[in-house]
Amino acid sequence: MLLxxxxxxxxxxxxxxxxxxxxxxxxxxxxDEFVCIMGKSGSGKTTLLNMIAGLLTPTQGKIMLNNTNLFELDDQQVSAFRNQQIGYIPQGSSLLPNLTALENIRLPFYLTKRQNQQCLSYAQSLLEKAKVSYLQDAYPANMSGGEMRRIAILRSLICQPQIIIADEPTSDLDDESAADIMQLLSDIHHQGTALLIVTHDNDVASYSQKIMKMSAGRLTDK
Ligand SMILES: Nc1ncnc2c1ncn2[C@@H]1O[C@H](COP(=O)(O)OP(=O)(O)O)[C@@H](O)[C@H]1O
Ligand SMILES: [Mg+2]
Incomplete structure (x- = not known):
């Protein structure tokens, strides 16, 4: 059991x-699962994801990721654990404006004590696989919404996490960019990373293997 x-x-x-x-x-x-949680705005989706990512402390309950109880760790341990195990793609634009695409992707890696050289070539291979090598030295201000989202997804992959958690990954995107983003996320899933996505978009949900529904804070099978 992963989660x-x-x-x-x-x-x-x-x-x-x-x-x-x-x-x-x-x-x-x-x-190996790809799970989607659907629900209206205000139903508690972001709150749930933030707790799973260890960013928010629950009032009650337990979260086990890879047999580690998240809330038995101290702040520093949670941060390190998240950095190594979880790729988090927050809602909206989350890239740092004064860093290039390549620097944004590599940022989570700098926070750990791993070898930087290896990270550079891995970041470049991620850009290549997602067919956005041309963005390597571009700043977020000069990217489209879909391109920014793509870079945020690649950033979530840089530490080779066990699970990717994405909060409305296609919100604010046109249909074509949204389909591209879902294709990229599906590829990532097929390469062996678990995916947990929240969305209110039926098209997004159709890519997943399992759909659950959030309504007024309660989660049910769909
Ligand atoms: N920090 C907070 N303080 C008080 N209420 C909050 C806070 N964060 C979210 N809420 C409320 O909790 C509910 C769920 O919010 P959220 O998890 O953001 O929903 P969703 O992501 O499904 O739109 C909403 O009613 C929201 O107003
Ligand atoms: Mg939300």
């Missing part, structure tokens, strides 16, 4: 009212 989520809950306060943005969610994922 095991058990009775996960996140409470927030709005005014005097406490509500569960994620409400008692449980599910598991194998290491």
């Amino acid at each position: 095991e989520i058990k009775n996960l809950r996140k409470d927030y306060q709005r005014g005097k009212q406490i509500f569960s943005a994620v409400n008692n969610v449980s599910f598991t994922m194998n290491k």
Whole structure:
């Protein structure tokens, strides 16, 4: 089992009212799976992903990734664990504007103590595989939305994670760019990386093997 989520809950306060943005969610994922979670805006998808990525502490519940309980680690250990095991593609544009595509892709690698030379050739091979070598030295301001998303996906791959987590990877893209992005993510899945994607787009969901539905913080099989 790659991922095991058990009775996960996140409470927030709005005014005097406490509500569960994620409400008692449980599910598991194998290491070769491509899972999609669908749900309307505000249903708790981003909150759920942020907890799985170790960016947000749950109110209650357990997350086991590769037999490690995320919340038994201290801050520094969670960061290192995330860096090595999880490729996270946040919603919207997340590239650093003052870095080129190549530098953005390599950034997560600089945060660890691995050999940089090896990382350079790997980053270049990722650009090549995704057919965007021409973007190597371009800055985000000079890229299209689809190109930026593509670079963010390659950045998530640089540390060769066990799982890629993507938050609405095709939002704000035209149909053609969205299809390109899904093709790239499917290729990554076929090369052996597990994928967990949240979306409200039916076309995106059609690429996955398993679809679950999030509604008012609750997760159900579709
Ligand atoms: N930091 C926060 N404080 C209070 N409420 C929040 C916070 N983050 C998200 N929420 C609320 O939690 C609910 C789920 O949000 P979110 O996980 O972003 O949903 P989705 O990604 O499905 O659109 C929403 O009602 C949102 O307003
Ligand atoms: Mg969201």
